[in-house]
Amino acid sequence: MTNRNDRLVYAAALVLGALPLWASRYLPMADLPQHLYLISVLHRLDDPTTLYPQLFAARHALTPYLGYYYLVSALNWLLPLEMANRVFLTAYVVGLPLGLGFLLRSLGRPVWPSLLALPFAYGDSFGWGFVNYCAALPLTLLCCGLFVRTLEDAPRRRKWAVGLAVCLVAVLLFHVQAFGFLAFGLPWLLFTTAVPEDASAKGLRARLMPRVPALLGVVPGVALFLGWVVLRFGEPPDIQPGVPWKAWGPTFSPQNLAWKSFEQNRAELFEVLANTFRDGSDRWALYAVGAVAVAAWVAGLLRPDRSRARGLVGGARLLGLGVLALALYFLLPFDIRGYVYYLNTRYSHLAAALLVATAPATVPEWRRPLRLAAAACALVLALVMVRGYRAFSREAAVEWEPLVAATAPKARVMGLTYDTQSRVVRFPVYIHSAAVLARARGGVPNFTFASTPHSPLRYAGEAPPTFPSEWQPQQMDYATQGVWYDHFLVRGVHPSRVFGERLQSELVVVAESGRSWLVRRR
Structure with missing residues (x-):
């Protein structure tokens, strides 16, 4: 009965997290009108009642926006375009904690802290309308979980490896920057995850062979990345200094990279996590999540769950992933002109989602109040976001x-x-x-x-x-x-x-x- 109630609490929190998407007609996302316009063109490319057949053609190539545009266009056969888009965005919002929950379970940790990731589904990247990057985040977390299971679950390694291969390619079909995190995150998991055969393995080959399925699982994604992204970076850039959306110099030259200082990134970190409304009301959900995360750490240190002990290295895997995402936020440039914009800020949400879930496991009787507190954070999020989204929608309707x-x-x-x-x-x-x-x-x-x-x-x-x-x-x-x-x-x-x-x-x-x-x- 307890497990059933826990699942109901978790499901209710997911509903609350996605509720703002359905509470108003217009969503405050800067690039969303452009996305909806091109999805409409894609869906009605042969419609003579529009200008689309005269002006546009399909680009028959793999592109980072392919996943989002084609999925919503397919849903548009069943639903009106804006509703189809809300369904997609809902899948992203609930997918972020679900993907994190899968990773937590794969690492042998309690799943309830994944609810703390709900507020990070919104924020800077969502407000700008970087839908493709946002949609890649749940898949990124899923990839990490699949990679761990391919290493640890010996009887079902092939199944997990196939899932890993499909998921990693899907990440690339949404956005390359999420794949960039996995370029560091998966090696970290490889070196910090023990496999069952290690206890009896003798020699390098015996240790390597159980890890081969996980390594093979990343091959399709890496091959696609090398044949697509690297080749694009290898093409001569269209250098036009000072011109918007063009390279200002060779790709990785100082004149083509725009950096923010460490101090500026530090000062903006909290802001980019919740910067939607002018009155700052969306920060209340962050305050609530922070308080629950701190309480979870205190509980885990005071009353640790010894049955979930994974060793120092094994227990640090999730923390390491969060630190890697945070390092990308601080160390990468803000823009690579002509190629990637708002580069480093996008990793802030991923880092926050991973880090708030790092508390050590506490005893089962203490987890229930923490789970309820995490669900209460979703209620706070729903209240402030619904209020703000409705206010914007009224303004946009007039406009x-x-x-x-x-x-x-x-x-x-x-x-x-x-x-x-x-x-x-x-x-x-x-x-x-x-x-x-x-x-x-x-x-x-x-x-x-x-x-x-x-x-x-x-x-x-x-x-x-x-x-x-x-x-x-x-x-x-x-x-x-x-x-x-x-x-x-x-x-x-x-x-x-x-x-x-x-x-x-x-x-x-x-x-x-x-x-x-x-x-x-x-």
């Missing part, structure tokens, strides 16, 4: 819905976002507003991720003319770029300051809502 209603079918929308900010959330959630309008009407915005090599879509011909960076609308040249568009979404300044006399002769304001204006060609 976007009247503009969508005034947008014509097959609209060509240029986004001129001088003010990207929300009054509710800290992220620049309005930077891709043009994609919201274009998706609703089967049109095209001036900027899409189809221009990047990590997208499974590409432009069939020349990309729509636009200014170098969507962040710098003041660089728009109407004569060479603006004339291609029939709609202009202007946010943050009055359209008269952008178009001048053209607003009387060629263009007209057809809608104003929130801090945005929609301008159409007469």
Whole structure:
């Protein structure tokens, strides 16, 4: 009966953790409008009622965004696109503690601390809309657990090795940066995990052979990584110093790497774990998780569970993984221009999720209150996130819905976002507003991720003319770029300051809502 109640508590906590995704129509994720737009294009690539067949084509190659885009596109056959996306995001949010729970069980540790990872499903990477990287995190933890089981579970090594091979390839199909953590994490587990045969093994060969299935399990993923990522880095970079989204020098040269100082990373560590709302309310879940994690450490030291003793090295495996993720946060550059952006900050969530679960096991009678306390953290998370998400959704509805209603079918929308900010959330959630309008009407915005090599879509011909960076609308040249568009979404300044006399002769304001204006060609 106790086990059943424990499972119900765990399931209730997972439901609470995912509840914010279903509590509001609009989610405060900066890149989400771009993702939804391209998934819509992928799903309706042959739809003649849209501009998609004229402008886009499938990129027939393995790309890091392939996993997310194709899975949500497949769900879109059964569900509306936004609901299909919520189902995917729900799988990620609940998958993070489930993946950590699988790793904890694989390491012979109690599973309940995995609930403490729920708040880290949100935060900086989620707020920016780095969905592919986020989706790779549960699979990353699953890979670590599968690797340990392939080493330790002698009767079922082949089964675990096959699962490891599939899971590692899946990580790469979502995002390379999660694979980068495994490049350090799996060797750490290899050297710190004993196999049953070690007790009687004599000689190097006898010790090595039981580890061969685990090593073979990583071969497909490593081969894909070498044939895909390394070859890309080996290509001559498109060097254009100072140009957004281009390399500023040779790939790993000082001029192409943007670093944050150790002090800046230290100061920002706690912030990037919970930086969604301007009022800071999402930090309450972190405070709760921290308190439970400290209590678990105290309980584990005062009343340790001797039956789960794994030795000094074996017991340090999880801590080592957390330290490795934290080291990547502090030691890697922030950007590798032209290739990877926001590199080091993405490892903060993985490090936090691993480290909060490192408390030594305490006696069974003390685990129940700790498990309930961890579930209570999920309740705190749900309350603050639902409140904030609803507030943003009300703001976004005022901002976007009247503009969508005034947008014509097959609209060509240029986004001129001088003010990207929300009054509710800290992220620049309005930077891709043009994609919201274009998706609703089967049109095209001036900027899409189809221009990047990590997208499974590409432009069939020349990309729509636009200014170098969507962040710098003041660089728009109407004569060479603006004339291609029939709609202009202007946010943050009055359209008269952008178009001048053209607003009387060629263009007209057809809608104003929130801090945005929609301008159409007469």
